[in-house]
Amino acid sequence: MTTTIQVGMLGLGTVGSGVITRWPQAVTTIETTQGIHLQLTKVAVAHLTRARQVPLPPETHLTDSITAVVADPQIQLVIEVMGTLTTAKRAIVAALTHGKSVITANKDLIATAGQELIALARREHCDLFYEASVAGGIPILRTLTDSYATDTVQAVTGILNGTANYILSAMTAGQSYDQALTAAQRAGYAESDPTNDVSGLDTTYKLMILGQLAFGQPLTREQIHPVGITTVTAAQCQVAARHGWQLKLLAQAQRAGDHLYCRVAPVAVPTGQILSQVQGVQNGVAIRSQAIGESLYTGPGAGSTATANSVLNDVLVATRRLQQGIRGTALSAPARRLPVTNLATLPQAYLLFSDLAPVDLQCYAATNQLVLTPITAGVYQTDVLNPQQVRILQATEDLKLIPIAETVQWPEVTAQPVTVARAALG
Ligand SMILES: NC(=O)C1=CN([C@@H]2O[C@H](COP(=O)(O)OP(=O)(O)OC[C@H]3O[C@@H](n4cnc5c(N)ncnc54)[C@H](OP(=O)(O)O)[C@@H]3O)[C@@H](O)[C@H]2O)C=CC1
Ligand SMILES: N[C@@H](CC=O)C(=O)O
Numbered sequence: 001m002t003t004t005i006q007v008g009m010l011g012l013g014t015v016g017s018g019v020i021t022r023w024p025q026a027v028t029t030i031e032t033t034q035g036i037h038l039q040l041t042k043v044a045v046a047h048l049t050r051a052r053q054v055p056l057p058p059e060t061h062l063t064d065s066i067t068a069v070v071a072d073p074q075i076q077l078v079i080e081v082m083g084t085l086t087t088a089k090r091a092i093v094a095a096l097t098h099g100k101s102v103i104t105a106n107k108d109l110i111a112t113a114g115q116e117l118i119a120l121a122r123r124e125h126c127d128l129f130y131e132a133s134v135a136g137g138i139p140i141l142r143t144l145t146d147s148y149a150t151d152t153v154q155a156v157t158g159i160l161n162g163t164a165n166y167i168l169s170a171m172t173a174g175q176s177y178d179q180a181l182t183a184a185q186r187a188g189y190a191e192s193d194p195t196n197d198v199s200g201l202d203t204t205y206k207l208m209i210l211g212q213l214a215f216g217q218p219l220t221r222e223q224i225h226p227v228g229i230t231t232v233t234a235a236q237c238q239v240a241a242r243h244g245w246q247l248k249l250l251a252q253a254q255r256a257g258d259h260l261y262c263r264v265a266p267v268a269v270p271t272g273q274i275l276s277q278v279q280g281v282q283n284g285v286a287i288r289s290q291a292i293g294e295s296l297y298t299g300p301g302a303g304s305t306a307t308a309n310s311v312l313n314d315v316l317v318a319t320r321r322l323q324q325g326i327r328g329t330a331l332s333a334p335a336r337r338l339p340v341t342n343l344a345t346l347p348q349a350y351l352l353f354s355d356l357a358p359v360d361l362q363c364y365a366a367t368n369q370l371v372l373t374p375i376t377a378g379v380y381q382t383d384v385l386n387p388q389q390v391r392i393l394q395a396t397e398d399l400k401l402i403p404i405a406e407t408v409q410w411p412e413v414t415a416q417p418v419t420v421a422r423a424a425l426g
Helices: 014-034 066-070 086-097 107-123 140-147 162-172 177-186 195-199 201-215 234-242 304-324 358-367 387-394
Strands: 003-010 036-044 061-063 075-080 101-104 153-159 245-256 259-270 282-289 293-300 340-342 350-354 372-376 379-382 399-403
Touching: 003 066, 003 304, 014 036, 014 304, 036 066, 036 304, 066 075, 066 086, 075 086, 075 304, 086 101, 086 107, 101 107, 101 304, 107 201, 140 201, 153 201, 162 177, 162 195, 162 201, 162 234, 162 245, 162 282, 195 201, 201 245, 201 259, 234 245, 234 350, 234 372, 234 399, 259 399, 293 304, 350 387, 387 399
Parallel strands: 003 036, 003 075, 036 061, 075 101, 259 340
Antiparallel strands: 153 245, 153 282, 245 259, 282 293, 350 379, 350 399, 372 379
């Protein structure tokens, strides 16, 4: 016998439209494999009269009332793809409190209030899934929680923002920053306000979510202290590319001894390294773990269809669990909180872009005991710099430093390897 489950959705923008486009196929798959018929009965939007890109299924009612969706007793599953912090949190809390399972793509919310919402979901015996919140179309969260369950993750390095990677790739190919950002917005990659995309905050939120699942470790925005791409220029991208580096906005979290090191910043990645080849809206997540060693996951990090696919896969899992009566995944609390240090505090080499006259720079370098290898006019590779030298250089307006990947000098590790329980996706 086919059971019917009613679904409600909040938001019908880039991701919501993708969900609608892919809906018939997902419904057929779920019906065929699970004997469950999904009915999308209500979708809430902010502007009821706005023209929509996709026609809604005939049974779907469009509303501008979030409450009409999250408090509807017939709806068992709510998809939140509207974004925002306060409104979305209120809506998800209401949905969970009304006993509905929730699927969200909202990384800002999961990064900042995820643990609270997950605890609520557990108390209410509901599921809360958020695969689309990190790296758009790449199924990285479930891979981490399921496929690394018996492994120990040592390092996660990622290109996690499609917009920023699109801009850096386009600038390397000759476009201006503004042209590239406009194109990313038109393609639906950027947030409605793209500030977080380019400031590194969106990447930071995604690293916070990955950190929780990979290391069982809460990371804060302050610990990650993001540096964005707003001051990276097309000229810098192009000169770096001509001399063997791609500039990438990298998210890094790495365990060394009993410390966790993290950073979000533009990094010069040598062209031989695989993440340098991740271009445009593609994202890439490189994981190093005890058992598997190095592995890399790439795919579209933003965009309507790819992100909607992650949402719909969560719908499939949540539906199956509704049918089986298993909801409210138990989350294992972090077994241990490692001290967190920003990677920028470790000695490493940098690309130095200088607007100073060469003679002034030479004098400056001699005074501060810096070894600079010229790459081309106004561009140098530094020796490994200590944090004090970096601070001095960063205080000079005419100089820009971009760390070079894989040059970090790690502190000597004397502690025993640490095994940290990881949180399940729930
Ligand atoms: N775009 C992408 O590639 C990705 C986005 N995400 C995340 O998915 C979420 C949605 O993103 P995206 O689709 O791009 O956003 P859009 O800005 O394209 O769409 C937002 C939708 O939410 C609706 N909405 C906004 N406020 C309200 C409200 N108060 N009540 C009811 N509806 C509301 C809007 O209604 P209306 O249309 O009437 O204005 C709109 O349909 C965000 O959390 C984003 O960070 C995650 C991964 C990838
Ligand atoms: N704006 C985000 C969308 C996906 O999370 C991005 O560009 O990556």
